[in-house]
Amino acid sequence: MGVVLGDNSYGKSGIRLVRVVRAGDRHELTDLTVDVALAGDLADTHRTGDNAKVLPTDTQKNTVYAFAREYGVDGPEAFGLRLARHFVDSQPAITRSRVTLAAHGWSRLGGHTFTPAAGGTRTAEVTYDGVRAEVVAGVRDLVLLNTTGSRFAGFVRDRYTTLAEADDRILATRVEATWRHAGSDVDWDDSHRRATEALVGAFRATDSDSLQQTLYELGGAVLAACPELTEVRLSLPNLHHFLVDLAPFGLDNPNEVFWAADRPYGLIEGTVRREPDPA
């Protein structure tokens, strides 16, 4: 029997980078977690332990810190592009890089005082193959909740269905969204702001018959607000809030008292794409 090496990559994950820019009394704070993954002509290290083509993951970590000082950190997408290009362009054996970044937002409380921002974590994933760089931006852990404007009815009933129809329920989710850029000549901060505002605005505005419908509206709103994007992927857990039955205690419960469940939860995932130009 013979075996062959298939897809593979290696790199350093969980690189924690904090950068402070001190413009007089008003400091700026950048806080990233960076993962690097490299692929290429790496059969030797797998088959024989010959590491002559292996740039150590420790070096990848050093590069992240050195680049932060040499070039600054102008947002996760641009910093990721710089890193992704560097590893492929400088290492003959490396033909593909993926840099994944989470930007931990901080809110300003003073000239040099900060507290973590609400609103989820901004993410970016940059891939580069020596010719083309691709940027997928996004957000995760953005929790949104509507206390009304959500229903779920008219569904399939089989032998195992006991669920009652709901004509007014709490809808809560923890948005994980990624959106794919058509190019890389983008005002990244502005694009991310428009995409996120579109997401939140659509969640607020959608009168929803299913979380799937909400997903489709969210994806469409992001594409409408951001012509620079080609598609949006959404992963929306349905964080169930169940009405408590208070009848045993002689009490009604007019959609007022709920318990929030941990598990199980619904999980709705989908992609919304821009329709190809007919021209």
Add this chain to the structure above:
Amino acid sequence: MGVVLGDNSYGKSGIRLVRVVRAGDRHELTDLTVDVALAGDLADTHRTGDNAKVLPTDTQKNTVYAFAREYGVDGPEAFGLRLARHFVDSQPAITRSRVTLAAHGWSRLGGHTFTPAAGGTRTAEVTYDGVRAEVVAGVRDLVLLNTTGSRFAGFVRDRYTTLAEADDRILATRVEATWRHAGSDVDWDDSHRRATEALVGAFRATDSDSLQQTLYELGGAVLAACPELTEVRLSLPNLHHFLVDLAPFGLDNPNEVFWAADRPYGLIEGTVRREPDPA
């Protein structure tokens, strides 16, 4: 050999309560996690399994939900007081109750749309012994960071000391604070707001030679802002941010690029009390 039963308690933990009040198009959202612990004449259930004096923990959970409908939820301290009194006053065998509450804050995004608030989690612990109720309020997971205004120097050096003195470092912590009320006739929301603002204001204002000094300033500021309190306890992890040595790459690092460490971390804990009235 004989054994005796010492201190003991039992109860339900992790009760997740979400309440929606619908005043026209503007909804109000309350989100609590409640823990109940009861103590009293419970030797029988321990020694023989006779449960005749045991109010089930399931009943405690039901009571939390029923009370939310019957009496509303006017903040964690007041809701906790109501629950703590109920269990002792209604159960002959129960002589002491402790109700611990975490209030998960939500920020309004619309009339009925919410997202988790920044700024840590508001907490309350209410104890009641049939005569006297005691309220300890607080906050946890309130992360604060100063990019300057912190030093650490002049410390003891022994055989195992290698730490360099720092004349300008990042100071970051995750505040866990509790403050003890002298009484229970309090505007709880207003008191909590004043205490938290004093904490944050003191963190911002303190030019700090040690995290201990910051702790003392934070405690003093809360007591100054809140005459209704008798003491403040603070647990302040020192979330280390280390300057990266870029010299091997031919780069300086003028207090700009840091790595954020997970473990180990410093931990500074202390209580600040109001000086007893000499009269």
Add this chain to the structure above:
Amino acid sequence: MGVVLGDNSYGKSGIRLVRVVRAGDRHELTDLTVDVALAGDLADTHRTGDNAKVLPTDTQKNTVYAFAREYGVDGPEAFGLRLARHFVDSQPAITRSRVTLAAHGWSRLGGHTFTPAAGGTRTAEVTYDGVRAEVVAGVRDLVLLNTTGSRFAGFVRDRYTTLAEADDRILATRVEATWRHAGSDVDWDDSHRRATEALVGAFRATDSDSLQQTLYELGGAVLAACPELTEVRLSLPNLHHFLVDLAPFGLDNPNEVFWAADRPYGLIEGTVRREPDPA
């Protein structure tokens, strides 16, 4: 601008199922976490909120529990196959199902007493498209550590490389492995046992010049032990253990005292496939 719906799925995640079989005084315990994801003709619920083709995720949960009673639970792979087939075969709109299962192992301490087993969590992912079922089995959170027999040297050095060569280091990882079955007529328990033993045996036996080499050996060993498999995917974090520099305290450190780092960590991922039959 038009938008179109791309790939999508929906289902219930985190279904916690515990089953007890009582054969006299010797009980058997099965403990699974099950995730269901369904895909098919679901454009209507996304575009208009028409749920006429949507089998509720609550029903999927009910089905898991009912099947456990109706058919028993003969391992995660077989139980997953039964569920995956059911949803597609019984729902006209559903054309593809994916059932993911984690089997939480328990060790016997007595006829009816158990404690969680060591050795990671057994996993299975079953997909079915109405014609063909595919089973990918595996393990996760299997932590393995060698105190010797690992080196890392001869690697690329660029401007950002400071890492010293290591001729004897601790090698620790948390294995996440999945292996793809060629068919579904398999003795699943026996296959899983052989694959896991091969993994562990190869880790123990490999004298390693890189974690990539270890990965390749592990994959090859599993394929050698299990002719019923076509490929093995491995994700191996490098859980760094760094030698502590004790020289400042006048002490040597002959590969004895280490600190275990949380982040960053290396991450080595790769697939090892059986070479296609030349015939």
Add this chain to the structure above:
Amino acid sequence: MGVVLGDNSYGKSGIRLVRVVRAGDRHELTDLTVDVALAGDLADTHRTGDNAKVLPTDTQKNTVYAFAREYGVDGPEAFGLRLARHFVDSQPAITRSRVTLAAHGWSRLGGHTFTPAAGGTRTAEVTYDGVRAEVVAGVRDLVLLNTTGSRFAGFVRDRYTTLAEADDRILATRVEATWRHAGSDVDWDDSHRRATEALVGAFRATDSDSLQQTLYELGGAVLAACPELTEVRLSLPNLHHFLVDLAPFGLDNPNEVFWAADRPYGLIEGTVRREPDPA
């Protein structure tokens, strides 16, 4: 208004220490997480930022690693005693130390290959005041489950009670136990083994009418097996496993199919003490 400093301490937490002893081909592995907390004459650093009496937490960390090389690590209790004594005896300002240790167990898979052990994490807390050292040992995250031999009936019923009596239920808990030693001239490993075996044996043997009864039996069994102990404290979450109602699907459920709940959970806590000698 004046404020005064109350109880306070400071130290380093989360120190990760791994030690390898290489006796030929058979290596021994020790893995500890150590927390140090010191208290004493520390008013100056709190009030004025004068650190002249502050031994840095970084030094405490260094001391842990240096002591591991200088003196070895002969179990968490003995290593903790050595550290606790050192800080008070060597630092004039420090009058009290507390060293908390978690020993992460590893099972041997070969001469130099290990995997994490089942059976919870061994813990120790050592305090020293310059005269007397006190050792509290224990275990945490020891999950135990009985599939039968547990009932809960005959309890109080009030207006909010809906719970049905259970004459045969699953009893599952995650034991956190600590036991206090009368002295410090103890064979720590042997004592810990006897205590843990007594815990597990009592859990297996107890036919239980309440988790409180189980707690009392567990505590008594540890005291009976370990005359060197004065008291045992137990914290026992009741990890609920609920019988699934399958009647809507035309199925019975003869105590076979359960769902495991995350929250809320019961929490039973108590201390069992050795009865003072009447002599």
